[in-house]
Amino acid sequence: MATIIEMPKLSDTMTEGTLVRWLKNAGDTIEVGDEIAEIETDKATMSMEAFDDGILHEIYVKEGEKAPLGGKLALLLEEGEDPPEPGEEITSSSPAESDQPANEASSSATAPSQSAPPAPKTSNGGRIKASPLARRVAADRGVDLSQIQGTGPGGRIVRKDVEDAPTGTAAASSASAPQVPAAPAIRPTMSEGDERIPLTGMRAVIAERLLASKTQIPHFYLTIEVDAANLLTFRKQINEQAATSEGANKFTINDFILKAVADSAVAVPAVNASFDGDAIVRFGSVHISVAVSIDDGLVTPVIRDAQDKSLSEISVAVKDLATRARNKKLSPDEFAGGTLTVSNLGAFGIDSFDAIINPPQALILAISSIRQVPVVNAEGQIVPGQRMNIGMSGDHRVIDGAVGAQYLGELRRLLENPALMLL
């Protein structure tokens, strides 16, 4: 039976994918499980497997082209089968989402949806019904039609509805569930020599989610200074020991920080939580999203169950995630389910910064570089010291200042006494 191979849903925020490379050619015989193409989503490049046996009869989407979710990529025929007549119904081979490998994050069954916030494009997932004039006026005024209740026949949005809506955003008038308000149409003026770079899928997701976070989550910020002298000494000792044995792992400062972040979250579980409308969801495990800078953006792969992992296990896990993130080889479930995020700009020489919360989490930590600075010691003398700033951005709906301070206190205690992390 002829089967259409469709663009699969490879990430929870994916709306389209780019066909990077066909791994099979027209005429090739394909078996279930064969890797047939590489697809770039908004987050990663992944290989697509065949869900049916057959012969790849025709390729519809060329390498480098994009296709929407469910878009036709290729036609698969059975051995000896003739291609279908135009108009003949063809089944699709897109896998049901439940066929995807079980997502580890689903073990934390109480977690609120880890997917992107409500898509701003439509309010009900369907097409927005608006008159042509209303669409034009909305575009002129920078009004998001998805935020407007139409008063025309059948709920059609008409000009008056757009004119009555506040410019830039209509969210203020909507008392319903939190939704991503539309950004005002603030556009740059372009002149000769300027370049207009269309958003990549990843860039669009970053824009959408961080705008949602910064506009919907009441951020508050705390900063501590950590004495990193012990940490540096401790790391040096461990790495020197490791250097004597073949193939042993080398630890980075960040490994210790991640371990401390996980242990502190166990000690102060109130920060490992999420706001969920009429409740706060407190997570049973600490899944750390690690911000990894890649060529054209930023991804946040997740170290799962970090509270149960040793320093070595965390170190190995984060190195593997970062490498595969840069090669765009992460699978969607490796992005999903983080409960808090660590962003480390220490390697870039940043002294101090504040981060935007990675929704729907309630906490992000901003790790800066370790600097050699003059410090006053216990004897009141000015001596050389090692200091590192750690910033915390919290969702004040979930975390109060005192709780945040308690968490940072625990984090500092561990980082200044790194041996405690080995207990």
Add this chain to the structure above:
Amino acid sequence: MRTITYRQALNEALAEELTRDENVVIMGEEVAEYNGAYKVTEGLLDRFGPKRVVDTPISEAGFIGMGIGASMLGVRPVMELMFWSFAYVAFDQMINNAGCVRYMSGGLIHCPIVVRGPANGGTNVGATHSHTPENFIANTPGLKVVCPATPYDAKGLMKTAIRDNDPVYVMENTLLYGESGDVPDEEYTIPLGVADVKREGSDLSIIGHGRAVITALQAAEVLEKEHQLSVEVVDLRSVRPLDEETILSSVRKTNRALLVDENKPFCAVSSHIAAVIQEKAFDYLDAPIARLNALDAPAIYSPPLEKIQLPNVDAVVKKALHVCS
């Protein structure tokens, strides 16, 4: 300025053109001795004599063909059809010959003929006497179609039609013959292809031709008084050539369009207007284009039903309120 009837206005136009140009002749059934079945040609035989005003046998194919042949040789015949419904037996002459001869002769042969008469339902004369063929005619490149709604337009358009060097088919309306309106004392003509905004408004454009314009104007009064809606009424006057710009500028102003049309709905004049608007003013529409046509059935003979078959004021008001909801 005088107030005269639509019938008198047409009569004046014919008389003035008969006087102005000796090549103009009137031909048709009962146009001379009987003074016209609907008295449009009243008194013309007495004034201009039997060489200029000629009765014909009951044979539309024959006498329309004769008129078309005469027009090719320089006569400017004004042919009366007792009803436009009878044109169908003369369609070969009117469409194949009159409509195509200029094109097929490479511009050597013109056909300066006017065919005129009533083309309307609503008078209880049955399905075969109630056709409105303006859409049929307008579908033929080479033919012009004029549908005046008022005495002023009837006179000005008729004079232009007679002077036009191509076939112009003028569709009058028996229900309008007795309607009065202001007409200037001095001579005037109205160009073909220029629509007329009969009433200015800001909330809705009602677009129509012929008697539908009168219905629309009455409905606009009701809509203003009872529903505080400011309605603009655009009279096409000539269906082809069509004044697209006036239609479009009205719709761009009001953002809503209701097309009122005594044509049957299938492939009606209003179908074409709707296509023009959506194609050229789509981004100005705040509501779907609405149409109110004659009910899609042969002209109904039962008088109570015939009354509701054609667009009437109540129906226009109702439809307008829906478009503006």
